[in-house]
Amino acid sequence: MKMKTKELVCIGCPLGCNLKVEVSEDGAMEVTGNTCPRGADYARKELTDPRRIVTSSVKVQGGHLPCVSVKTETDIPKDKIFDCVRALKDVVLTAPVEIGMVVAEDVAGTGVRVIATKKIDKA
Amino acid sequence: MKTGIAIIGGGPAGLAAAVAAREAGVEDILIIERDNELGGILNQCIHNGFGLHTFKEELTGPEYAERYIEKAEELRIPYMLHTIVVDIGEDKVITVMNKERGMFRIEAKAVILAMGCRERSRGALNIPGYRPAGIYSAGTAQRYVNMEGRMPGKKVVILGSGDIGLIMARRMTLEGAQVQVVAELMPYSGGLKRNIVQCLDDYDIPLKLSHTVIDIKGKKRVEGVTLARVDENRRPIPGTEEYYECDTLLLSCGLIPENELSSQMGVELNPVTSGPVVNESLETNVEGVFACGNVLHVHDLVDYVSGEAKLAGENAAAYVKGALPKAGKGIPLKGENGVRYTVPCTVDTERMAQKQIVRFRVGDVYRDSCLCVYYNDKCVSRVKKKVMAPGEMEQITLLKSKLQEAGDLESITIRIEQE
Numbered sequence: 354m355k356m357k358t359k360e361l362v363c364i365g366c367p368l369g370c371n372l373k374v375e376v377s378e379d380g381a382m383e384v385t386g387n388t389c390p391r392g393a394d395y396a397r398k399e400l401t402d403p404r405r406i407v408t409s410s411v412k413v414q415g416g417h418l419p420c421v422s423v424k425t426e427t428d429i430p431k432d433k434i435f436d437c438v439r440a441l442k443d444v445v446l447t448a449p450v451e452i453g454m455v456v457a458e459d460v461a462g463t464g465v466r467v468i469a470t471k472k473i474d475k476a
Numbered sequence: 477m478k479t480g481i482a483i484i485g486g487g488p489a490g491l492a493a494a495v496a497a498r499e500a501g502v503e504d505i506l507i508i509e510r511d512n513e514l515g516g517i518l519n520q521c522i523h524n525g526f527g528l529h530t531f532k533e534e535l536t537g538p539e540y541a542e543r544y545i546e547k548a549e550e551l552r553i554p555y556m557l558h559t560i561v562v563d564i565g566e567d568k569v570i571t572v573m574n575k576e577r578g579m580f581r582i583e584a585k586a587v588i589l590a591m592g593c594r595e596r597s598r599g600a601l602n603i604p605g606y607r608p609a610g611i612y613s614a615g616t617a618q619r620y621v622n623m624e625g626r627m628p629g630k631k632v633v634i635l636g637s638g639d640i641g642l643i644m645a646r647r648m649t650l651e652g653a654q655v656q657v658v659a660e661l662m663p664y665s666g667g668l669k670r671n672i673v674q675c676l677d678d679y680d681i682p683l684k685l686s687h688t689v690i691d692i693k694g695k696k697r698v699e700g701v702t703l704a705r706v707d708e709n710r711r712p713i714p715g716t717e718e719y720y721e722c723d724t725l726l727l728s729c730g731l732i733p734e735n736e737l738s739s740q741m742g743v744e745l746n747p748v749t750s751g752p753v754v755n756e757s758l759e760t761n762v763e764g765v766f767a768c769g770n771v772l773h774v775h776d777l778v779d780y781v782s783g784e785a786k787l788a789g790e791n792a793a794a795y796v797k798g799a800l801p802k803a804g805k806g807i808p809l810k811g812e813n814g815v816r817y818t819v820p821c822t823v824d825t826e827r828m829a830q831k832q833i834v835r836f837r838v839g840d841v842y843r844d845s846c847l848c849v850y851y852n853d854k855c856v857s858r859v860k861k862k863v864m865a866p867g868e869m870e871q872i873t874l875l876k877s878k879l880q881e882a883g884d885l886e887s888i889t890i891r892i893e894q895e
Contacts, residue, residue, distance in 0.1 A: 362669045366528045367777050369669035371862070405674065408523050408536055409650065410622050417512070420625040422522035422538050431678065438650045452542055470522065471538035 361399055365391040372396045404428035407437050408470070411456060416448030416473035423456050424470050429463040436461035448475045480504030480796045481789075482570055482584035484561050484737065487516020489769025490590035491544035492782040496789030497588075498551045502796055506582065507548070507555035508572060514548070514555060515541030516592055518778065520619045523643055525670075529779035540778060564741040566762060586764045586792040589738055589752065590785065593731040593770040595640075601729055603635075605692030608699075614640040614728035621647055629724025633701050634658045635689050637665040637672075639776065639867075641728020646675035648726075655679070656720050659687040659703050661710055664841045666730070666867045668776060688712065689725070698723055731774045738767070748817040749773040755806050756820050756828045757791040758784065763803070766792050773819050773835070776869050780835070787829075801826055807885045814838050814892035823888065825879045832874040834890070838864045842892055847872065850889040851882045860895065 356375050363370040368388060374396045375383045382400065384393040398404060406428045410420040429437060437460050444456060450473040457467040481497050483490045486509030494507050513519065518526070521537030528534055531543065548555070559574040570582040595613040612620075612628050618640060620626045632653050634641045637660040645655045658676060663686050665672055676683050684703065690712050691702040705716035733751040735743070743760045744753045751772040752760040759766050768788035769781045794800040806822030818836045842864045849857040849872055856878070864870055872890060879885070 362673045364670040364674045366534075367525065367668050367670060367868075369673075369868075405678070406524050406534070407650075410522060410625065412625055418623055420623055422536060422622060424522075424524060424536055434650070452539060470536040471519070472542060 359400060361396055363387060363392045363395050365389070365395050374400060376400065403431040405431055405434060407434050409438050409441050411441050411444045411446060413446045413448050413450060413473050415476055416450065417476050418473055421446060421450050421473045422470045423467050425460060425463075426466045426468055429460070429465050433461045433463050437463070437467070441467065446473075448473045477580065478504075478583045479506040480584070481506070481586045481588060481792050482568070482582055483507045483588045483590055484564070484570075485509065485516065485590035485592055485769075485771070486511075486514040486555055486557075487590065487592050487769065488518055488541065488544065488778050488781050489592070489771070489785040489788075490516070490588070491541070491548055492785035493588045493590055493766075493768055493789035493792070494553045494555075495544060495547050495551060496786040497793040498553055500790050500793035502793045504796075505553050506584075507553065508559050508561055508570070508582075509555060509557050510560040512557055514545050514557070517615070520615070520622050521643075522622045523647075526778050529777070530782050537778075544782070561737055564737050566742050568764060585796045586766065588785075588788050588792050589735075589743070589760075589765065589767040589771050590769050590788075591734045591737065591771045593733045593774055595727070596730040596732060598727060601635075601727065603689050603692060605689075605701075606695055608692070608694040608697050610694070610698030610723050611692070611725045611727070614638065614644045614726045617644055617724075617726050618647070621651060627651055627653065628726075629653065629698075629722075631722040632656065632724045632726060633689075633703075633720050633722045634726045634728060635701075636660060636727055636729035637667050637683060638728035638730060639667040639671050641726060642667045642671040642675040644726055644728070645681050646679060649679045649681065653724075655681050656722060657682050657684055657703070659684045659689065661686070661688045661706060661729075662866075664865055664867070666728075668867060690717065692725065693719075698725055701725055731770065733771045733774065735771060738771070741765070743767075746817060746821065749819070751819070753821045754819065755803055756823045756832055757800065757803070758788040758820065759791060759795075759803060764792075764795050766795075773817070773837075776867070780869070783833075784835075803827065807879070808887050809834060810887055810889045811836055812889050812891045814840060814842060815890045818890060823874060823879070825876060828874070828876050828879070830876050832876070833871050834874060835869055835871045836890065837866055837869055838892060839866060841865045844895050846893045846895055848891045848893050849874075850887075850891065851879075852886050856882075858893075864892070 518537035518541035704712040768785040
């Protein structure tokens with residue numbers, strides 16, 4: 354069976370393992386070079402449905418800081434990253450903000466929520 | 477004012493040291509922080525990837541910081557914000573300043589240095605050209621964008637491929653800026669591989685290795701920069717110049733441990749790391765003064781900072797309780813053949829734990845080579861490594877049982893050797 358080989362760097366953690374993926378004609382993949390199961394998962398996803406967690410910050414009114422950091426609760430498709438950040442541009446929260454507070458539901462039609470990652474106290 | 481353990485800095489290192497010292501039974505602890513909140517640099521590191529070792533989950537910087545801040549609050553560890561340390565004496569009398577109380581003194585039985593590091597500035601890089609607005613360190617830009625909601629510019633060139641520079645390349649791109657290029661003087665990147673992939677490759681931002689900025693144009697505001705390729709001696713090669721129009725130049729050219737206070741109090745510094753020389757207990761040459769985190773040596777991973785700081789906190793606790801044996805001479809640890817330094821610098825077999833982690837960085841990119849440990853002239857361990865690079869910290873573990881078996885050693889050496 355014909356094989357296609359692809360080399361990747363795992364982004365799962367700062368170790369950055371060099372992954373080698375062998376894709377056979379029927380689409381089956383064999384991953385080597387990973388130190389943990391996350392590496393194999395990442396490689397399979399990266400070649401079929403690449404996704405990323407997106408982090409950004411949104412405006413806050415009346416807080417001890419003018420912004421709060423946020424993240425997508427899970428990874429979203431790579432081609433939705435810019436839509437996601439754009440959708441957050443006009444969001445303005447009011448202090449106090451708690452970690453985990455929902456900032457946006459179903460961001461950019463991904464079905465994923467955006468949540469706050471920092472506590473902002475009332476000024 | 478008096479305290480048992482004074483911790484200078486309320487970032488990840490200071491927080492983890494404080495929590496560990498309190499859990500080891502010391503009541504009297506004080507964290508001194510100059511910013512308006514605890515958490516240090518983590519507050520502006522809003523990206524994810526923190527905590528996989530410590531919490532077994534992937535957190536953002538502020539979330540990681542909050543875990544430790546909550547712990548410190550729960551343990552009722554006192555801290556002072558907006559308070560800057562101006563001097564520490566060899567007698568551990570700390571002179572501090574804040575708005576409410578003016579200048580005052582704190583007498584401590586033990587001190588933990590956890591001041592972190594700062595970025596190498598343009599002045600330290602000797603870049604020729606005008607001095608217009610629009611030149612920022614990557615960390616300054618990070619604070620503006622992530623914490624203050626302000627964009628430093630629209631058309632960006634980044635010099636240096638440290639992790640903060642890579643992360644800011646992505647962040648500025650997401651916020652609508654056009655990041656044209658990242659130039660790196662060395663033939664390899666100074667950042668983690670994962671950041672090259674997810675911050676540059678994902679957004680098609682080119683990384684030009686062996687390139688530097690040789691001119692900055694613009695009098696009031698940056699108008700453009702000229703890049704050139706450098707030779708193996710890092711000298712620009714004539715004829716390779718390329719001009720980039722831009723309004724912003726970000727610098728991500730290395731971090732320097734912030735040790736003015738340490739050297740003022742007589743703490744011996746290692747010229748390679750610019751951090752204190754410490755023994756296995758992370759104690760400096762000044763008895764009862766410990767160091768951890770980026771003030772000791774610059775880390776890539778906050779998880780390792782927390783682990784290191786825990787050790788410093790536990791040892792400081794043992795010291796104030798009189799339970800830490802007096803420091804002996806210790807076996808010197810040496811880095812050779814590409815191993816640039818080691819932390820710690822000495823190991824005392826009496827004081828060490830069952831397992832001692834030794835961390836270090838290598839001076840070049842090494843492929844298919846071996847990391848070797850020698851007791852005197854005898855090689856005791858040889859581990860194959862596919863790749864080692866200056867941008868990624870390495871470590872080995874020393875076992876107390878093995879060192880005691882070996883008897884009186886003159887030195888322990890870590891070397892890189894060919895396979």
